[in-house]
Amino acid sequence: MAELAAVLTPGQVAVDEPMRTAYATDQGPVLDPQLPLAVVFAESVEDVQHVVLSCAKHKVPIVARGAGTGVSGGAHASAGCIVLSLERMNRILQLNVDDETAVVEPGVVNADLNAAVAEHGLMYAPDPASYKMSTIGGNVATNAGGLRCAKYGVTRDSVLALDVVLADGSLIHTGHQTFKGVAGYDLTALLVGSEGTLGIVVGVTVRLRYLPRDVQTVAAFYPDFRAAAAGVLAVGKARVQPAIMEMLDAGTLAQLDELYGSDLGERGQALLLIQTDGFGAAAEAALVREVLVAGGATMMAEANAEAERLVEMRRSSRGDEVDNEYRVGEDVAVPRSRLVDYVAALEAMAATHNVQLKVVAHAGDGNLHPTFWVDRVDMEVDADAMARLNMALDDSIDAALEMGGTITGEHGVGQYKLRWLGLEQPGPVRELEHRIKELFDPAGIFNPGKAI
């Protein structure tokens, strides 16, 4: 602490319990509750370097943190750690309109970057539903996906270069300021998605895309979830690439109705929300409607603006729920052709294990977020509930893997999903990952017990 104080101001180091508690966890389920020794707020690259050097010297683990909206426990405090918050490093350093790039500090909030570039007709494409809160640094560290990724790709596809503080306190610059570049190994891509285990991201050069002139939104209600999943495939067969293709089941519709006083649940048991964008948006939307109606959908008749409001509601569909031991949101992905089967399998699991289920999906990418839960009140009368919940979770992972899927499409392994990682990646691959970790961080001070 004395060493930190030598360089940082008192306002940058919090040791009081409320702060330590507030920064002890992200929004993922907590398996191993820990309080950090302190929360440190970096305001510059030099601050980060100083914190890393001090912690390295005393072998104190460092958990980097953006907005703490992660849902895999990647930003949960590790035993005896310091939480290093990047949220105050929130300046857009360069906005190169003609280059269609921007250079930002890691704490810039996704929505703020988008607001700043929108006036120039540009956008930063990756838009996790948390975009109003989550930071570009956190998005980079998790390789965040989002709604528009169906068309525009994930975070990695928009990151050109990184400034990273390594475990020895040194600062390196990876990548290139140009759209393309293949000099040396792709360290940028290796660092994207590494969840704070290889280095601290202190600067990000992103590629921007053009804000589409026209956006058309299609809302299709279905009598059941499986029919909606079939709709996703039908749009693909029509060879239309929507920007957004989100699927919401009956449980999610009920929740939105409760939150917003809407009547979605009366209109159908599942909703497929599709946005097309660009110069062909109207033609694409017309074809999408045709294909979906042929597949049994009831189209929402209201105007585009109303459908767009649904997309906004979808973006907030996690609501205020924070996952905990009674409620776990998942993040599997399956090959697109298995969407219908997987949705059916999920429904069967919920019934078998007698647990609650709701599902939203970035369906265009085959990326599903089932949430399984048991009511707290159940727990008191039903000691079994927790075991049932965990069985449902395990089954849903097994089923995804059996269908050629992954245990995490976009949220990251963090702490919570470590128990399943071995099911997806065999020993030799994991060993390679651990050796890369050792190479970058021999003392293991960066986010121990996470990601790999």
Next chain:
Amino acid sequence: MAELAAVLTPGQVAVDEPMRTAYATDQGPVLDPQLPLAVVFAESVEDVQHVVLSCAKHKVPIVARGAGTGVSGGAHASAGCIVLSLERMNRILQLNVDDETAVVEPGVVNADLNAAVAEHGLMYAPDPASYKMSTIGGNVATNAGGLRCAKYGVTRDSVLALDVVLADGSLIHTGHQTFKGVAGYDLTALLVGSEGTLGIVVGVTVRLRYLPRDVQTVAAFYPDFRAAAAGVLAVGKARVQPAIMEMLDAGTLAQLDELYGSDLGERGQALLLIQTDGFGAAAEAALVREVLVAGGATMMAEANAEAERLVEMRRSSRGDEVDNEYRVGEDVAVPRSRLVDYVAALEAMAATHNVQLKVVAHAGDGNLHPTFWVDRVDMEVDADAMARLNMALDDSIDAALEMGGTITGEHGVGQYKLRWLGLEQPGPVRELEHRIKELFDPAGIFNPGKAI
């Protein structure tokens, strides 16, 4: 040789001099001519594993080779090496139409994959101009770009998973069969672009895209090259994202006229070729035309088909020229806003050093291929010519780096560009790359002296 013969058939191991010579170089300039001990043609993953194990045992370097169309010397023979050709492993193993993915052996030729998926309305997007010859394995190993990359991204953006034989002969599988997946580190992205120095790619899972229904081609002639470069920026300012945006200078037009008997050179001193695709193609092309005419372009009046023929000619614009010591094709990229400046700088360099210059560019990505050359006949009367050529090359690299660019946008460092790598990447980054190399290949048998 005896060990290889224990598993491989005689037809798989060539030791005759014509074959060793034919496989000694790719299409890049040769700095250090070497003949391989043998050329080995793998026909299966097991073959590759056997070759790697045998070579590891005897510390014989292995140079992997696809079609040998590389232009940086990445597939040049190293001293005392075996060239391991993957060209016979050319089967499309899976074509998952509903998943919009394919699994291929490394020797599948890019154009063959595209032909196979086209009947299903799909395409494999990355299309290096060498697509009729180059292999998917070679494309992966170089992270090849191409024409359509302006809109659809480079090879890395289309590769989901890899099967790779490591230096200890083991086979690993990286990545995922789904569009998205973030379990563990992104080893797939690390291996893409590693130019055969980290492992041998023996299987590739690619994501496919939708073949566009409509493609519109715009051909715009300019009085000079700089005006064409300004046209590229104008299209960007109009917020139109073409699929293809290629720029050809007067030297290239003259060459095409010679090859095809066309009259491009009479129409202008530079040509901008733009393709829009998808449902909005016509509207986009109309806006592109408007913007280009406003910038002083003369539009080609002929029908779309004629303009499309120009794109095909552009794809072949390298012609039969193989780079050599008198002629070097480069591959710099600059931030888009510097395109005009860079083009001006190139013209000035050619004049200063009295060397010949022609340029084609994947202009949408700011990726330029200047070719500098001196005539062989010059060499005899002018001992200085070679020094002048090298000065022009060095200047062009310096200028690109000064403008925030890179020494290689898509061709890779290979052997030829190693001398410039240190100008782009400082010591610590290169050291990190070397340590990653050591981790994967401690004995250094994979493609020594290349890429990093």
